[in-house]
């Protein structure tokens with residue numbers, strides 16, 4: 001399994017609380033399935049900008065899904081958003097600089113898109129930073145021109161938090177992709193409120209032949225899973241989920 005020390009090559013601000021962090025692969029092979037995650041480990045006090053309170057170890061590691069596609073061989077990208085009480089994510093968003101090195105191990109996880117087993121229709125449902133592995137899946141399907149009908153439903157609190165909005169909008173309409181954004185804490189011209197049965201049903205052709213990929217906080221994933229399995233009678237094996245806890 002790849003276990004590398006990789007340099008941060010680029011930081012892209014997506015909104016004040018979120019960034020894409022790219023790690024240069026420098027020719028190192030890193031094969032993964034779209035949707036999988038890596039473990040990032042670093043000494044957070046190495047550059048003396050960030051102070052660890054109490055007796056927490058200075059070397060910390062966290063899981064992050066890759067948002068880049070496996071077809072991208074120059075870098076690995078993760079999409080990070082600070083949590084309500086952030087620590088490692090605070091470091092990544094507010095203190096990290098290009099050139100810093102992280103230990104990167106992976107890939108891990110059973111949440112991934114496999115073109116050999118996938119149905120032709122897929123619905124990706126995410127909230128907040130849960131967009132990360134869904135972007136990897138979308139980018140992969142687009143790069144490989146797999147002819148999959150992919151619909152993405154993305155929930156956020158406010159409009160400025162819709163990560164990768166421009167790219168998702170650009171991809172929609174191309175290669176049978178479509179999208180729906182919904183906001184839960186702000187009025188806007190688009191859809192308002194939590195994702196419900198009706199929003200999902202609009203794009204559901206055959207419940208037995210559609211794969212679902214859910215990613216986000218525990219309560220969000222639990223809620224959507226209930227709608228799919230109990231209300232919409234989607235077979236359990238067609239529902240794949242990644243929970244960020």
Ligand SMILES: Cc1cc2nc3c(=O)[nH]c(=O)nc-3n(C[C@H](O)[C@H](O)[C@H](O)COP(=O)(O)OP(=O)(O)OC[C@H]3O[C@@H](n4cnc5c(N)ncnc54)[C@H](O)[C@@H]3O)c2cc1C
Pocket residue numbers: 037051052053054056062063064065066078079080081082083085086087088089090109129130132133242243244245
């Ligand atoms: C499989 C998986 C994939 C994931 N993928 C992603 C992803 O793609 N994108 C993403 O954004 N997240 C992802 N996550 C979530 C991510 O791994 C972290 O759990 C998340 O970023 C929260 O970590 P944190 O260290 O910021 O907060 P926590 O681990 O919750 O720590 C917060 C605690 O640290 C304390 N604290 C704050 N600052 C300090 C300090 N200076 N010194 C000491 N203590 C402090 C706070 O008071 C609070 O109690 C994923 C999780 C999993 C399980």
